[in-house]
Amino acid sequence: MKSAQCKKCLKKFHQKDIFTIQQFQYRKIPTYKWSLDFFKKLEIDELDSFCENCMMGYSKKSKAEWDKLKG
């Protein structure tokens, strides 16, 4: 049963396939603290569920923003 829903594209998917911004704890840059601030501005917190596609999009978007600011 598909019980989870992506906050961004509203696609339904399986609970086990949920992605959250917590996965960004494991990337070195941007730092997690910076990432949390970035997503806060987009009204996304650590408990929001996303599909893999949207999470990848946010990953790129946040990295691009970081590069713009720090580069």
Ligand SMILES: [Zn+2]
């Ligand atoms: Zn999605």
